[in-house]
Amino acid sequence: MTDIASSTPENSMASAPALTIEHLSAGYRNRPIIKNLSLMPMQEGQVVSLIGPNAAGKSTLLRAIAGLLPATGSVRLGDVEILGLPLVDQARHITYTPQELPQQIALTVLETVMGALQVSRENRQDVDAAMQKAIDVLERLGISHLAMEQLDRLSGGQRQLTSLAQTLVREPKVLLLDEPISALDLHYQLRVMKEVREIAAEKRMIVLVVLHDLSIAARWSDRIVVLANGAVVAEGTPQQAITPEVLSDVYQVKARVESCSQGSFTVMVDDVV
């Protein structure tokens, strides 16, 4: 087995670990939600969007991959089996950002983001490096002006951006994002998707993101997974996965998929079925 955390950039490039999910089942008490689910391997640098109706099991799937729910099956990063590892070891590879906004604690945004790096306060160099990293992420997300604001004085959208900064600063190998743009205005929705995509490519991260806006998912994802009733109903490029037939089956809407001038496409919903 390969120890991913201790591998050098050279040999990790050579082995290019993919995230492979096979025969995954998970749920709550006596309530199975995810049933024997397998996905195409997700490659380094890829952004994969998970879409589907309310209660389809999207958050449950992310929590199961992150090791936060009892699950059976296999979640492998390269040849390392992640499922069943102690949470602290799993967290070295995978970071999950939940749908819920962070607690309104009395820390500044900068302190909150730096806190995610868990450096010792004794070591001045580490603290300085952590601060620089945190500031860089805040700048990328366009919220460096909030660095000295207290978390409990922020709006919902500002707290969501802080939560994302807290996750990104750790540069995990696998990033699981549950509706990261649900509280954001148009500018920040696009800004976040653009930055997540760029950071994934730069840092060779694997990103699995739950989104409800299909046009945004189509524009910013390499691949789409459509989930309904805890099972995959379509998977592939945005063009392959988001079709009028799938939208009718899964969301019960009459929809068109229209090409845009920039090569992406928009989903136009005409009516409910």
Ligand SMILES: Nc1ncnc2c1ncn2[C@@H]1O[C@H](COP(=O)(O)OP(=O)(O)OP(=O)(O)O)[C@@H](O)[C@H]1O
């Ligand atoms: N803690 C829990 N205990 C029991 N059942 C739960 C729990 N959390 C979620 N569920 C159930 O699991 C199913 C899937 O929920 P999940 O939150 O994964 O769906 P989702 O696709 O993320 O939905 P949404 O788009 O509405 O956020 C739902 O039927 C829900 O009621």
